[in-house]
Amino acid sequence: xxxxxxxxxxxxxxxxxxxxxxxxxxxxxxxxxxxxxxxxxxxxxxxxxxxxxxxxxxxxxxxxxxxxxxxxxxxxxxxxxxxxxxxxxxxxxxxxxxxxxxxxxxxxxxxxxxxxxxxxxxxxxxxxxxxxxxxxxxxxxxxxxxxxxxxxxxxxxxxxxxxx
Amino acid sequence: xxxxxxxxxxxxxxxxxxxxxxxxxxxxxxxxxxxxxxxxxxxxxxxxxxxxxxxxxxxxxxxxxxxxxxxxxxxxxxxxxxxxxxxxxxxxxxxxxxxxxxxxxxxx
Amino acid sequence: xxxxxxxxxxxxxxxxxxxxxxxxxxxxxxxxxxxxxxxxxxxxxxxxxxxxxxxxxxxxxxxxxxxxxxxxxxxxxxxxxxxxxxxxxxxxxxxxxxxxxxxxxxxxxxxxxxxxxxxxxxxxxxxxxxxxxxxxxxxxxxxxxxxxxxxxxxxxxxxxxxxxxxxxxxxxxxxxxxxxxxxxxxxxxxxxxxxxxxxxxxxxxxxxxxxxxxxxxxxxxxxxxxxxxxxxxxxxxxxxxxxxxxxxxxxxxxxxxxxxxxxxxxxxxxxxxxxxxxxxxxxxxxxxxxxxxxxxxxxxxxxxxxxxxxxxxxxxxxxxxxxxxxxxxxxxxxxxxxxxxxxxxxxxxxxxxxxxxxxxxxxxxxxxxxxxxxxxxxxxxxxxxxxxxxxxxxxxxxxxxxxxxxxxxxxxxxxxxxxxxxxxxxxxxxxxxxxxxxxxxxxxxxxxxxxxxxxxxxxxxxxxxxxxxxx
Numbered sequence: 001x002x003x004x005x006x007x008x009x010x011x012x013x014x015x016x017x018x019x020x021x022x023x024x025x026x027x028x029x030x031x032x033x034x035x036x037x038x039x040x041x042x043x044x045x046x047x048x049x050x051x052x053x054x055x056x057x058x059x060x061x062x063x064x065x066x067x068x069x070x071x072x073x074x075x076x077x078x079x080x081x082x083x084x085x086x087x088x089x090x091x092x093x094x095x096x097x098x099x100x101x102x103x104x105x106x107x108x109x110x111x112x113x114x115x116x117x118x119x120x121x122x123x124x125x126x127x128x129x130x131x132x133x134x135x136x137x138x139x140x141x142x143x144x145x146x147x148x149x150x151x152x153x154x155x156x157x158x159x160x161x162x163x164x
Numbered sequence: 165x166x167x168x169x170x171x172x173x174x175x176x177x178x179x180x181x182x183x184x185x186x187x188x189x190x191x192x193x194x195x196x197x198x199x200x201x202x203x204x205x206x207x208x209x210x211x212x213x214x215x216x217x218x219x220x221x222x223x224x225x226x227x228x229x230x231x232x233x234x235x236x237x238x239x240x241x242x243x244x245x246x247x248x249x250x251x252x253x254x255x256x257x258x259x260x261x262x263x264x265x266x267x268x269x270x271x272x
Numbered sequence: 273x274x275x276x277x278x279x280x281x282x283x284x285x286x287x288x289x290x291x292x293x294x295x296x297x298x299x300x301x302x303x304x305x306x307x308x309x310x311x312x313x314x315x316x317x318x319x320x321x322x323x324x325x326x327x328x329x330x331x332x333x334x335x336x337x338x339x340x341x342x343x344x345x346x347x348x349x350x351x352x353x354x355x356x357x358x359x360x361x362x363x364x365x366x367x368x369x370x371x372x373x374x375x376x377x378x379x380x381x382x383x384x385x386x387x388x389x390x391x392x393x394x395x396x397x398x399x400x401x402x403x404x405x406x407x408x409x410x411x412x413x414x415x416x417x418x419x420x421x422x423x424x425x426x427x428x429x430x431x432x433x434x435x436x437x438x439x440x441x442x443x444x445x446x447x448x449x450x451x452x453x454x455x456x457x458x459x460x461x462x463x464x465x466x467x468x469x470x471x472x473x474x475x476x477x478x479x480x481x482x483x484x485x486x487x488x489x490x491x492x493x494x495x496x497x498x499x500x501x502x503x504x505x506x507x508x509x510x511x512x513x514x515x516x517x518x519x520x521x522x523x524x525x526x527x528x529x530x531x532x533x534x535x536x537x538x539x540x541x542x543x544x545x546x547x548x549x550x551x552x553x554x555x556x557x558x559x560x561x562x563x564x565x566x567x568x569x570x571x572x573x574x575x576x577x578x579x580x581x582x583x584x585x586x587x588x589x590x591x592x593x594x595x596x597x598x599x600x601x602x603x604x605x606x607x608x609x610x611x612x613x614x615x616x617x618x619x620x621x622x623x624x625x626x627x628x629x630x631x632x633x634x635x636x637x638x639x640x641x642x643x644x645x646x647x648x649x650x651x652x653x654x655x656x657x658x659x660x661x662x663x664x665x666x667x668x669x670x671x672x673x674x675x676x677x678x679x680x681x682x683x684x685x686x687x688x689x690x691x692x693x694x695x696x697x698x699x700x701x702x703x704x705x706x707x708x709x710x711x712x713x714x715x716x717x718x719x720x721x722x723x724x725x726x727x728x729x730x731x732x733x734x735x736x737x738x739x740x741x742x743x
Contacts (some may be wrong), residue, residue, distance in 0.1 A: 011179065148408075154377075211440045235439065253421045255420070256421065
């Protein structure tokens, strides 16, 4: 349990670093870091398959997506970046304080949720759930992937036409 | 096992709430379009954790995992499309600042 | 029933195959055929015996789908409005390639909306809400208009926050009941009684849906998105998309999952009344046809919510009936605004005037839409508003009922002043050569106007059918 708490604190620190850091690029890398820590927690909570997904997609694909977006948009010069950073720091410095206060207050509350847990599940495996019990999730994933791919094609193709 | 599992629910949800606070603060306080999307990502991370914890505590790990996998796929697509929109805005205004965005909108 | 999701989806795949380029010209005809067949199907499904007969042989895939009366109405509405959007867009999007893309997006929308209507699982509901939302982002940004882009970015942020709220509610439900199926959750809730965590889950979910529906504390995105998206897309958005995402899901979740309790009724009553009033006063101040329609949309959705909040069966029927009517008359008014945009190029009311001589059909149908929105007998909108107001009085919410009547008068005021500024009065000399909008815009307007009049005049029959469907 103590190890769990330690990793969770690490998670929050990673998220804070991501929010407070000065360049956009580092912020995107910070996202990968948050996902990485989250993956460890998922492994510890006996959800290895979802953890692998989180690792490959959220720690791998999404930061790459953000980094390529950042490099497609114009980069700031060093001086501008420092100015932005100072202005941002003025807006963001109370966030860690706020987060710590929220954490302390919530942990002092000591709420013991009074719930009756449901019966354990009958399905054994993720494969069983996805393929046999809930195939509609898979259909949904396929539709959303294709719709997204199609949408991105539409969004990007015509914007290139505008530039010509 | 369930009683023990129930005890870890509250500490985990404290951290979920903290992550959520970070994310929503980031979305509200930033002026940068990409940073707003990054803030949304932190919030999605928070609920991913919440789903996994809920599955672990209630002993429905397989169901929770399939939900998380589906959630991740949807999240990737949503973020990709919104990044496409950000690039579209950038090609119009040449900036990622929301303040510029509002000015342009009111002029037009 | 799974075919209703699968057929549009596979037709997209077939049309996008690289070696079938010649086939692409047929997509227009094919999608019209699909929409029409769905309309016919849903009309036939009014008799319940047909539903069971028709549903059985189509159980190809085990998707845990189900269709009830509310679902049938939704199927009818989504197919109708998609059909008219398709027809109207035909005169706006000229280029072959872009038209193909647009129609493909419409087919995606059909597939996603059918899924949204028929799923009986709270997480699948979320999946289809999200798919529909993603398609609507692309649709709004389709023209690459700068203002539409910035409006859609706002919408993306709010809608994603709403989805996050919904998923956190699903996580709590998973913790408490161990399942995401509607019936399982419903039974588990009735077993355990009131639980603070469950109330938290309910309020998170409902809060997310309020954002999606554009109800009052969260209505900021709606006017911009409606008015800056292109003409045909705004028909689709106002007519079905935002209603299906927000209002239908709200009705479904409250009816089948959480149950309508008196606490949630109070919240709905307050939010609905606030939406009615703020939408109406916001509309009074607008100078743009489309923006005014958008604010009026907020106000009319408020009526639906208030109808739900009255917590009696009459109010429920009234809410669903008003949902139907609102979809029809709002898409009619947006079709008319598309006609104006096409022929004149602006929807700014200060520049318009006296167009009724030049565009008689547009002017007449828009009068029909306006009177239906304001609740003038014998048009369709009158009956649904009457049902809602009676339900409010029956439940003892006299103050809210009086506010609803008052706002109805306000609706008439702002819509009639709009009508006067756009269609009546002196004709601006610039518009002396303006012609009636083309066939592809006038035809949907006439059909929608006919539906309004028909439903209004044949009200006893419609009411019986509604009771049959929703009981």
